[in-house]
Amino acid sequence: MVAAVAFDGVSKRFRVYRQRHHSLKEAFIRRRRGVYDEFWVLRGISFQVESGTTLGVIGPNGSGKSTMLKLIARILHPNAGRITVGGRVSALLELGTGFHPDYTGRENIYLNGALLGLRRDVIRARLDEIIDFAAIRPFIDNAVKTYSSGMTMRLGFAIAVNVDPEILLIDEVLAVGDAEFAQKCYARISQFRAEGKTIILVSHDLDAIRKFSDRAILIDQGDIRADGSPDEVTNRYLNDVRRRQEHPEELADLKTTARWGTHEAEITRIEMLGTDGRPRYAFDTGDPLEVVVSYRCRRPVNDPVFGISISRADGVYCYAANTRANGIRIPRVADAGTVTCSLPQLNLLEGSYFLSAAITDYERGTTFDHWDRRVEFTVRQKQYYAGGVVYMDDHWQVDGTTPVHSPR
Amino acid sequence: MPTEPAEISTSRQPVRPRVGSAPLPLTRGIDHTVAYWELLSNLVSRDLKTRYRGSVLGVFWSLLNPLLLMLVYTVVFSVIVRVNIQPYPIFLLSGLVPWNIFAQTLTIATTSVTDNAGIVRKVYFPLVILPLSAVASTGVHMLISLGLLAVLAIAFHVGIGLSLVFLPLLVVLQILFSTGIGCLLAAGQVYFRDVQYFLSVLITVWFFGTPIVYSLDLVPQRLRPFFEANPMSWLISSYQDIWFYRRMPSLLHLMAFTVVAALVVLVGLSAYDRLSRGFAEEV
Numbered sequence: 051m052v053a054a055v056a057f058d059g060v061s062k063r064f065r066v067y068r069q070r071h072h073s074l075k076e077a078f079i080r081r082r083r084g085v086y087d088e089f090w091v092l093r094g095i096s097f098q099v100e101s102g103t104t105l106g107v108i109g110p111n112g113s114g115k116s117t118m119l120k121l122i123a124r125i126l127h128p129n130a131g132r133i134t135v136g137g138r139v140s141a142l143l144e145l146g147t148g149f150h151p152d153y154t155g156r157e158n159i160y161l162n163g164a165l166l167g168l169r170r171d172v173i174r175a176r177l178d179e180i181i182d183f184a185a186i187r188p189f190i191d192n193a194v195k196t197y198s199s200g201m202t203m204r205l206g207f208a209i210a211v212n213v214d215p216e217i218l219l220i221d222e223v224l225a226v227g228d229a230e231f232a233q234k235c236y237a238r239i240s241q242f243r244a245e246g247k248t249i250i251l252v253s254h255d256l257d258a259i260r261k262f263s264d265r266a267i268l269i270d271q272g273d274i275r276a277d278g279s280p281d282e283v284t285n286r287y288l289n290d291v292r293r294r295q296e297h298p299e300e301l302a303d304l305k306t307t308a309r310w311g312t313h314e315a316e317i318t319r320i321e322m323l324g325t326d327g328r329p330r331y332a333f334d335t336g337d338p339l340e341v342v343v344s345y346r347c348r349r350p351v352n353d354p355v356f357g358i359s360i361s362r363a364d365g366v367y368c369y370a371a372n373t374r375a376n377g378i379r380i381p382r383v384a385d386a387g388t389v390t391c392s393l394p395q396l397n398l399l400e401g402s403y404f405l406s407a408a409i410t411d412y413e414r415g416t417t418f419d420h421w422d423r424r425v426e427f428t429v430r431q432k433q434y435y436a437g438g439v440v441y442m443d444d445h446w447q448v449d450g451t452t453p454v455h456s457p458r
Numbered sequence: 459m460p461t462e463p464a465e466i467s468t469s470r471q472p473v474r475p476r477v478g479s480a481p482l483p484l485t486r487g488i489d490h491t492v493a494y495w496e497l498l499s500n501l502v503s504r505d506l507k508t509r510y511r512g513s514v515l516g517v518f519w520s521l522l523n524p525l526l527l528m529l530v531y532t533v534v535f536s537v538i539v540r541v542n543i544q545p546y547p548i549f550l551l552s553g554l555v556p557w558n559i560f561a562q563t564l565t566i567a568t569t570s571v572t573d574n575a576g577i578v579r580k581v582y583f584p585l586v587i588l589p590l591s592a593v594a595s596t597g598v599h600m601l602i603s604l605g606l607l608a609v610l611a612i613a614f615h616v617g618i619g620l621s622l623v624f625l626p627l628l629v630v631l632q633i634l635f636s637t638g639i640g641c642l643l644a645a646g647q648v649y650f651r652d653v654q655y656f657l658s659v660l661i662t663v664w665f666f667g668t669p670i671v672y673s674l675d676l677v678p679q680r681l682r683p684f685f686e687a688n689p690m691s692w693l694i695s696s697y698q699d700i701w702f703y704r705r706m707p708s709l710l711h712l713m714a715f716t717v718v719a720a721l722v723v724l725v726g727l728s729a730y731d732r733l734s735r736g737f738a739e740e741v
Binding site: 125127 | 497579580738
């Protein structure tokens with residue numbers, strides 16, 4: 051076996067500054083550069099990726115997946131351990147990084163290509179291929195600042211895959227972009243696999259992990275929790291999340307959460323309840339559930355609107371609903387209370403999701419309180435074998451022959 | 459398939475294994491060097507193109523700036539204060555032109571890493587390219603202003619002497635010196651954002667502490683040692699020797715500056731190399 055990437059007891063430590071001394075004066079006075087907490091993003095992990103295979107990497111947010119890719123790409127350096135990389139690496143970490151907004155698409159191809167270590171003559175030879183892949187030929191001589199975000203991303207992807215990498219690192223970039231381009235990206239990845247390139251794929255899309263990976267690892271809190279076939283590892287991940295529902299307090303302090311608003315009315319709690327009326331954070335597609343938003347206000351608030359929204363962990367905006375859209379007008383709320391939204395059937399397909407809630411003003415739309423990505427939950431597909439984000443209750447009919455029912 | 463087999467140590471060392479990443483194989487290294495050389499030239503041309511974008515006079519500002527300064531200092535020091543150096547404009551410019559380039563290089567180099575935080579965090583490339591591109595793009599300005607200086611030297615009947623054969627050497631030494639200091643400042647700026655403010659004060663003090671608007675003979679004897687100990691005095695007086703006095707620069711100054719420049723560039727590059735491992739996290 052030839053390893054394309056090998057980690058040997060690799061640890062990485064981050065410092066999270068609570069108070070940062072960016073000035074020399076403070077640093078001299080306090081004798082250090084800030085008050086910080088240290089935490090280990092990766093704790094002595096070891097694994098090898100066989101050359102020519104695809105490794106899927108899954109794990110909850112903040113588990114160290116992206117750090118791992120940055121270590122392989124040599125953007126970050128380990129605090130302990132040894133990393134061996136045998137081949138030219140191209141990293142799709144954030145597409146379009148390093149584009150200069152005032153430059154044309156063509157100029158940016160040269161600039162970005164050089165940044166990725168491509169020689170000018172190589173770029174010139176691949177220029178047409180890059181432009182066609184990104185499908186931006188009519189705009190190639192316009193400044194990149196006039197591009198839509200989709201165009202920028204397509205150009206970024208087109209350049210990065212043309213680096214002709216031996217090892218390709220992909221971090222969740224395929225989730226964004228239109229369907230046609232996503233299809234193109236997947237086709238390109240399949241082609242890379244067929245050419246015997248080594249691919250490391252980080253994704254929340256468990257379906258993609260199962261479809262493309264030869265092997266998968268599960269990272270959680272800086273350790274490798276599972277290493278094996280993609281089916282085994284994705285199931286293990288879903289089971290882990292399931293087990294966590296017994297300890298919902300672990301979900302309470304997610305770093306991704308954000309909150310804003312005037313706080314005239316405040317959200318005090320957001321809960322997801324199963325049919326038994328108990329908190330639950332892992333569901334199967336089709337499960338019924340209730341979302342209970344508890345609020346509090348110091349003074350009575352007129353005409354509030356309560357709303358919830360769901361996005362997938364990779365940022366795909368899935369669903370939003372509110373009382374106003376439902377034809378409900380709430381004249382006045384005072385003190386504290388709860389608002390419940392019942393969903394008879396959760397039509398989301400497999401993946402991990404975030405639930406947000408908000409209270410706004412009916413007329414002016416002022417945000418009283420918006421609690422973004424407050425609750426994380428996962429969905430598993432038990433009996434629906436569909437792909438994508440949402441279950442559509444599809445029925446099929448085939449003319450001219452009698453279809454035979456074959457349960458999967 | 460990778461052409462080079464990967465080196466893998468199978469033994470798992472519990473106590474402090476070797477830290478770091480394996481170096482790239484040599485063939486790939488050469489290929490990369492070519493590509494990154496092109497990156498450097500890309501960044502320089504990006505810098506030159508964008509610096510004067512939207513300005514009417516464009517690159518002429520790099521000529522106009524020393525000319526205007528020359529006018530101001532000439533009025534102040536040969537009309538009002540009456541420093542007895544003739545022709546004062548050429549004396550002044552022969553030190554002011556290299557000094558301006560030096561100051562400009564340090565200023566741009568200092569923020570070269572923090573200004574490019576976006577790519578430092580997301581893309582792997584040799585980070586030393588960032589301060590180097592600052593040095594290179596001001597180097598282009600230096601060539602333009604030295605041309606201007608030659609034209610003025612002829613116009614003021616000072617002429618151009620054989621002593622100018624030392625010019626390339628002085629330029630190279632200056633580039634080495636500013637590369638070393640620029641790297642230190644750029645790395646410092648990542649960790650302490652007030653390096654750039656400190657630098658602007660330092661440059662002003664250093665400017666007046668270096669014989670540029672005055673000559674070293676005008677400095678009182680008892681203060682002379684402080685001025686003599688300033689490496690930039692050695693460099694600037696060498697420039698004045700070859701342009702204004704049309705004589706060979708002092709061998710002592712030249713050798714001393716060579717030693718200092720070599721030390722500074724070695725220390726600067728190696729400190730930068732070590733500190734740059736943390737840039738992606740800290741910037």
